[in-house]
Amino acid sequence: MSKVSIRTPDIVIGRLPIYLRVLEHIASNGTRVTSSQEMGEHLGISPAQIRKDLSHFGEFGKQGTGYDVVYLRKQLQRILGLQQDWDVALIGAGAVGKAIMRYAGFRGRGFHIAAVFDNDDSKIGRKINNLKILHVNVLKSTIHQMGIRMAMITVPSEQAQKVADMLVEASVEAVLNYAPVNLIVPPEVHVQHIDPVVGLQHMTYYLSSYSTLTQG
Amino acid sequence: MSKVSIRTPDIVIGRLPIYLRVLEHIASNGTRVTSSQEMGEHLGISPAQIRKDLSHFGEFGKQGTGYDVVYLRKQLQRILGLQQDWDVALIGAGAVGKAIMRYAGFRGRGFHIAAVFDNDDSKIGRKINNLKILHVNVLKSTIHQMGIRMAMITVPSEQAQKVADMLVEASVEAVLNYAPVNLIVPPEVHVQHIDPVVGLQHMTYYLSSYSTLTQG
DNA sequence: TAGATTGTTAATCGATTAACAATC
DNA sequence: TAGATTGTTAATCGATTAACAATC
Structure with missing residues (x-):
């Protein structure tokens, strides 16, 4: 039995552009170093999930310190194939x-x-x-x-x-x-x-009486 | 111990507008009755998942027949709070x-x-x-x-x-x-x-060499 | 050094699917 | 009736989280 290489789940790939967007936002503030904690706060995602997601592709951080914003951003761009337009x-x-x-x-x-x-x-x-x-x-x-x-x-x-x-x-x-x-x-x-209508309709569920009348 | 009412998962709510969109498409062809099978083919979603999702809200179909397109559409609109604009x-x-x-x-x-x-x-x-x-x-x-x-x-x-x-x-x-x-x-x-860039970046992952070189 | 944060493992939690009795 | 398809249960599968050793 040879070791089977597991394909990275699509749901993880789908979060990488979001991480990239957050890093761009953080970089635009001039911040040099961030952490899974800080990124998670921006996104409403747990720090553990961010670290787990990144671990599919390598080790990009430093224990005790966190992630170099510019470096991690470059890595995500490379992973997503965004080195060139x-x-x-x-x-x-x-x-x-x-x-x-x-x-x-x-x-x-x-x-x-x-x-x-x-x-x-x-x-x-x-x-x-x-x-x-x-x-x-x-x-x-x-x-x-x-x-x-x-x-x-x-x-x-x-x-x-x-x-x-x-x-x-x-x-x-x-x-x-x-x-x-x-x-x-x-x-x-x-x-x-x-x-856009799909996004709006998703939210009206929570604004309308249905969810509150029949559920919590 | 009283029965605990389980809140419908947000991921299910997020699919309802997609189901609604498919029903509108099917209705626009003049089709009157559809099935979880047919809807699933349009969406690349399993019929079982569609039935399971709908079962959170009630029973909308007929065994052996399927779903009345107009009726199911109305029900989804009601659930999503779309009776009025x-x-x-x-x-x-x-x-x-x-x-x-x-x-x-x-x-x-x-x-x-x-x-x-x-x-x-x-x-x-x-x-x-x-x-x-x-x-x-x-x-x-x-x-x-x-x-x-x-x-x-x-x-x-x-x-x-x-x-x-x-x-x-x-x-x-x-x-x-x-x-x-x-x-x-x-x-x-x-x-x-x-x-839109998030959607594009999601797809470039699969078009770029990264996914194919390091994985499958 | 003490404090902080990573990367990773194992446990938990939740979502999807397969299967089938019910029934149109 | 025979065939088709639902709604639902139980099993499977996969994703998230908690916890912690490693280490900066």
């Missing part, structure tokens, strides 16, 4: 797409929108943020040519699945979907959803 | 705030942006979507007057915590935060984050 394609140059194009928060956190597509002829050739809107019929060729591996979908719900199929066909491996529908893609393609 | 305040009338104001996806899913605030004098009094931008110095009084219980934060990161403090002071109970910082609020206040 990733080119991302955006499909859908409507209101949401435009807002994302103009959103400054991607640069500096590992991402760069490198191509924009739409199917509305009247939009093709126009520029958003100095980037020409391309027709979706050149999506596959452009994505291949540019070596793009990630995409964001900002088209209306009815068209989201069709766009997802095109992206899969173009060998895109990761999709951030802003349309409030659940995409069906092959298992090797990663999908994350951005749906 | 919730008024939501939005703080930050910048690019992100404007895009959200114009986003059509809130109406019809339980939410209505009822007030917009900013601290930029040049914006006060202007209208977005027919709603006058108010100064943050009337935030507390307006929110009280209108009975608003939820808010969205779309201000720059540096100001997000300050705004969160104001919202807590105004007795807001639930906050959807678009700024990429972790807010510190009292435990009775609910917070959800919208940070």
Whole structure:
């Protein structure tokens, strides 16, 4: 029996970007050293969990001292593959797409929108943020040519699945979907959803009488 | 020993809006009856988990048949407190705030942006979507007057915590935060984050060499 | 040195799944 | 009736936490 290497749980991977965000926040205060205790307070997560999560990837701290903020941040960036920026394609140059194009928060956190597509002829050739809107019929060729591996979908719900199929066909491996529908893609393609309504609905449960009337 | 009523796990509550979204999708196809099997296929969730989750709240299906789509949808809406729309305040009338104001996806899913605030004098009094931008110095009084219980934060990161403090002071109970910082609020206040970068960073882990070189 | 905090183990806790009687 | 699918129990699986030796 050889030792079996255990794959790091996805739920742990999902917390790493949050840890990274906290470290960026702490660093922006000029703080040089932090601890699992301090990070946990920012996040409402137990210090033990943070240490356990990090232990999947190595030893990054010093007993008695804690973690060097800059060093741990670099390590997390390396683990998440954020040493260089990733080119991302955006499909859908409507209101949401435009807002994302103009959103400054991607640069500096590992991402760069490198191509924009739409199917509305009247939009093709126009520029958003100095980037020409391309027709979706050149999506596959452009994505291949540019070596793009990630995409964001900002088209209306009815068209989201069709766009997802095109992206899969173009060998895109990761999709951030802003349309409030659940995409069906092959298992090797990663999908994350951005749906503000889901977050709001989650919270209304606790604000409405249901939880308090029927439970604690 | 009296029977102890177990509080439904938060992770279950978090899946209900997803189930609701799938039901809306299924209903939009004109389908009348569905099953845990079919819902699970849409979501990549096991049928057993869906049934278990629903069983926390009652019995909504028929053996041998499945679930009436319209009925189950109504029940989920009731459980989540979505029988009526919730008024939501939005703080930050910048690019992100404007895009959200114009986003059509809130109406019809339980939410209505009822007030917009900013601290930029040049914006006060202007209208977005027919709603006058108010100064943050009337935030507390307006929110009280209108009975608003939820808010969205779309201000720059540096100001997000300050705004969160104001919202807590105004007795807001639930906050959807678009700024990429972790807010510190009292435990009775609910917070959800919208940070597209977190979703992207989660996926780059799997696209980068780290996971494949060191693991599976 | 004394105090603090890590990394890790073992125990606990909680969530998911498999299986099946009930029944439409 | 035969087939399908629910709701629920018990078993399994996995994640979190408590505790502490190691050590800065």
